[in-house]
Amino acid sequence: MTMTKRRTQVSQAPTNPRKASAPVRFDVADLYRGPLGDVDARPPESVPADEKLRQAYFWIVNHAIISPFYDIELNDAPPATFTLGESKTRVVLPTAQSYSSYVLLPLLNLAVRRRCLLVGGPGRGKTVIATLLGLLAGYSPREMKQGIQHGQPQMTIADLLGNPLPSSLVNAATMDDIKIAWRKWLGMRVKIIDEYNRIPTRTQSALLTVMADDYAEVYDQVYECPPAAWYLTANDDAGGGTYQVIEALRDRIDVVVKALHFNTRFLGELLDRVESGQKPEDLVPPEIVFTPAELDRMEQAIRAVPFPAPLLRRVEFFAAGFEFSEPAGRTIEYQTKDTAKVAAVPFETFAARSAEDLGGQTKNGLSVRALTTCLVFAKALAWFRGASEVTFDDVRQILPFVLHDKLVQHRDAAFFNPPENAPYRSDLVAWIRVLFDRACQEYDRLDRDKTDPVREALETFELGLEGLDGATVDGRLAALERQLREIEKGGKLYGHLFDDVLALKYLHQRYTNYRTWLRARGA
Numbered sequence: 001m002t003m004t005k006r007r008t009q010v011s012q013a014p015t016n017p018r019k020a021s022a023p024v025r026f027d028v029a030d031l032y033r034g035p036l037g038d039v040d041a042r043p044p045e046s047v048p049a050d051e052k053l054r055q056a057y058f059w060i061v062n063h064a065i066i067s068p069f070y071d072i073e074l075n076d077a078p079p080a081t082f083t084l085g086e087s088k089t090r091v092v093l094p095t096a097q098s099y100s101s102y103v104l105l106p107l108l109n110l111a112v113r114r115r116c117l118l119v120g121g122p123g124r125g126k127t128v129i130a131t132l133l134g135l136l137a138g139y140s141p142r143e144m145k146q147g148i149q150h151g152q153p154q155m156t157i158a159d160l161l162g163n164p165l166p167s168s169l170v171n172a173a174t175m176d177d178i179k180i181a182w183r184k185w186l187g188m189r190v191k192i193i194d195e196y197n198r199i200p201t202r203t204q205s206a207l208l209t210v211m212a213d214d215y216a217e218v219y220d221q222v223y224e225c226p227p228a229a230w231y232l233t234a235n236d237d238a239g240g241g242t243y244q245v246i247e248a249l250r251d252r253i254d255v256v257v258k259a260l261h262f263n264t265r266f267l268g269e270l271l272d273r274v275e276s277g278q279k280p281e282d283l284v285p286p287e288i289v290f291t292p293a294e295l296d297r298m299e300q301a302i303r304a305v306p307f308p309a310p311l312l313r314r315v316e317f318f319a320a321g322f323e324f325s326e327p328a329g330r331t332i333e334y335q336t337k338d339t340a341k342v343a344a345v346p347f348e349t350f351a352a353r354s355a356e357d358l359g360g361q362t363k364n365g366l367s368v369r370a371l372t373t374c375l376v377f378a379k380a381l382a383w384f385r386g387a388s389e390v391t392f393d394d395v396r397q398i399l400p401f402v403l404h405d406k407l408v409q410h411r412d413a414a415f416f417n418p419p420e421n422a423p424y425r426s427d428l429v430a431w432i433r434v435l436f437d438r439a440c441q442e443y444d445r446l447d448r449d450k451t452d453p454v455r456e457a458l459e460t461f462e463l464g465l466e467g468l469d470g471a472t473v474d475g476r477l478a479a480l481e482r483q484l485r486e487i488e489k490g491g492k493l494y495g496h497l498f499d500d501v502l503a504l505k506y507l508h509q510r511y512t513n514y515r516t517w518l519r520a521r522g523a
Contacts, residue, residue, distance in 0.1 A: 010287045015054035016097060016386050049298045050383055053111060056136055056288040061103045064280035065129050066266050070098040072397045105257045105401050106133055106231065108380040111298050114373065115211060115230040115252055120259025122235060127194055128280065130231035134190035135284045138291060147185040151198035153242045157206045161216045175220040182223045186216055189228050189292065196232040198242040208249045254373040256404035305379040306389040310449060315395060317448060318439040321358040321495035322407065323365025332501060337364050358435055359495050361415050363408040370406040377402050400432040407432065453483055454500045461507055465514050473515045480508045
C-alpha cells in the first residue's frame, strides 16, 4: 500500500460494531481497504450519518492530526489502572471505545453547529484541524484559505465584514441605497477566526453580532448569515492577547478544547510528511465529506436523542450548586453571585466556604446558554457513540469542555489548599469532573432518585389546575409550607436547597392565585 493510499483510506469495517440481527462475516483485511479498494464496498450514501462521522474522526486522528491520546475515557468493564509518579497520577486503560478530545469535540461542534475555541501554543495544529472540518463540510482548500479570518491589531470592521461600493456610496440618496461588498466568509457554513484575541475591541463587537445573532450590519445594511460551525483559535484561554477579549464574546463560545502536546514517539510520521511533501488538507477522502443536507439531517438527529429524566435530575442538582451566595443579598431571590457581580462588589468580600462546598470553588453560576450547550453536546456525544439515549458517561465526559470557560474558578478557595488539589487550579478539565462526581455523590447520599418531594410537587402541578376544588388547593398549599419548614429545620442553605426554596415559593404563588380565582367565582 502506497503512503498516499494509506493516508486517504477510510475503513470499511464498522467503527463502532453493534450486535446485528444476523451474523456478519468479518475479514481482518477490511481494516486495510482504502476508498479505491473492493468493488463491493458500500457507496458513501449508504453509510449512516453517525457511522460517517465516526469514519471522519478515525481518519483525522489516525492520518491527519497526530493525536494519540484518549482523554475522553469510556469503560464497559472494570479497567486496569496504574499509579505513577510522585504525585500518584492515576493512569486508566479504557475498556470501551475512547477518544481524543482535541479531535472529537471540534467534530461534534461541526455536527451541532456551535462555537468552539481551540487553545494551545503556536504550531499545535489548531488552524489545521479547523480547516479540515471546513473541508469535511464540502469546501475546497482554496475556499478555506480565503475564508479564514486572521486576527491582527489593525483589523477594522470593514476588513471583517465588508465595504460599501464606492459608486453607491457617492450616488446614494439614502442609507438604503448603499450597496455593500460583503466578505464571502459570512456565507460559509464553517467559519474560522484565527487568533481572535488579537482583534481590536471595536471589531470584536461586530464579530459578536455575527456569532450571536447570525447577521452582519454595515451602513444600516444587513447580511443574514446561514447557521454555521465556528472555530476560533487562541494561544491561551485567559482572554488575553493583543486585546482583551470582551466578556460577551467569550460568553458566546460554547466549548473549549486544548491542543494536546506532540508525542515525540510519533516523530517518524512527521518525517514521512516532510519527505512526501503532503499535507493533511490535501488528502481528505471524499467518502467522509458531508453535503449541506447531510449536515442539516445530522443536527436534527442529534436533537432527537432522548435525555432520560433521572439523568436530567442529576444535571439539575449539579448545576444548582454554583449560583447561590447567601451574603450577596437579604431578599431570597437576590442571594446570587450575579447580584454581587452586577453591583461590582468584590467576590473576596464574602466569607469563605468550607472545602467541601462546591459553590465556594467558583465565582459565578451557570447561564441558560451554558446549560443549553451542555444538553446539546451530551446529545451529540451519545449520538456519535451510537447510543439510543444520553448516558451518564456522555454527560460526565462532555461537561468539562462545555463549562471550561463558563465556571470561573475561585482559586483561593479552601478546596485548592491541600497539595494534592493544587493541580486542579490549572487542570480545569479534571476539576470540573471532580465537581460533577462530588455532586453526584451528594445526590446519591440524599437518595434524590427516590426521595424528592419538590420534584413530586412540580410534577403534580404540571398535571394542571383545571377542576381542582378549594379543599384540594388548600391541602397542596399546606404541603408546600411543610416542605419549607423541613428546609428551615436544617439551618443551612446550599445551592440545591436554594433552588428548591424558590421552586416551592413559585408553586405556592401559583396555587394562591388559583385559590383567589376560585373564591372570586364563589367556588
